Amino acid sequence: MNKFIHILIIAATLSGGYLFAQCPRPSKVITPDYKNGWDENAQSKSSQLLPGDEYEMIFIAQAGIKYRVQASAGLKEFLEDNISFQLVVKEVNRIEEKGKVQYKSSEVILYDSELADKDDEAIIVTSKVQRLSIKVKVIREDFPATSLLCAVILIEAQKSQSTGLR
């Protein structure tokens, strides 16, 4: 029986994860907070993952727009506790030593759901356009290693009141 499940999983993986029913749109899993001015952003994504898999999504944060990021994972029942995520910005620093110029790239974690106190949501606003990464991981302990799950990342956006556009 286990071997049969393995075959199914491998077939699903080889076919790019399309063998099983598609994952739902993120807004079908996490309802956007329309009442408070948030709107679903087209950069939201859903994807099929195995427990322990890491998935990085690079999205564009436009200047002066406030973004809220939430994630969830599951099969039939989706829970925020099934998934952890980090919001990361890559910083490139110019370093000049003894006349030589070098560029060093480093990652700065802006939000980590595993370290967050209460709400599993990251809210961010930038004064200049940025490429931000959302790194998600389905928490392994909760599922058998062969369970193919849906992970959803909902990005909501609203025009920022405080910073203006530029």
Place this chain on the structure above:
Amino acid sequence: MINKAFYFSSILFLFFTSCSSEQDEMMNIDETLLAMNDDEFQNNKPKSKIVYSIPSPNEQYDLLHSLTTALIPTVINPLSNSLNYSTNSKKALNFGVYISDVAYLMRYDQGRSVFLDYVSTLEKLGQDLDITKVYGEELINQVDEEGTDTKRLFKISSENYFSIYDQLIENKKGLELSLILSGSWIETMHILFTSSKKYNESAEVQGYIIDQRLVLENLIGFVESFGEDERIDPLMDYLRKIGNVYKKLKCEDSDLEIENSEGTVMLTGGTSCKFTSNSYIEMKSLIMEIRTSIIS
């Protein structure tokens, strides 16, 4: 008689050898799969993946509208051109162009009848691209009902974009989606440049065009993630050419400052870039040239 027997025995031979070789192959695959233990399975499955998101044209024009409220009706690709596109690549690219145009027109309050014209054209173009469930009677009724509410029409065009995206992913049409998103982005760039007018005439729109360099990086990442294909090669050449002009911009780095205020992370600083007169003209001409080759 001998000939008939020869052909008959040949056919039988081919039939049995082809069946048995296929069976052997299947057996081998089965054995390989069944022989994998848990460790091997773990080693063979993908460990991580990167996906690239691209702002929708609706999001782009929402921002443009906050910078300039002037509509330029002549900037779009006429719907009559849709009859000229015969190959699937052209259809997909121009499907993207029209998706961008309709988002622009809806953000600038051009109303129901304009939207319905696009629904009709996109439905025809979409049929050959496996986009069949999006432009049905339900959408037409929805547009009819919301006819005078321009904000709602803009919202419908945005939801429409989500549906197209989902359907192409569901139908494993990554290549077509790549072409559609690229056509859409090139058209958006064309509209941004037209709205920006001459060098330094509209500094804010110009700044927004510079911001598009990051969208381009994601778009290239997205297209590349669907692998190499001869239908995508000319497009990748275009995108890389645009990337090369972006590399000519004058950029200055400032330290990225991160502040956390009442649960909101605020990022300030980072890289600032500017066009020179020459790089602006070069980029504008290149976008014009690429856009012309797509819509003609």
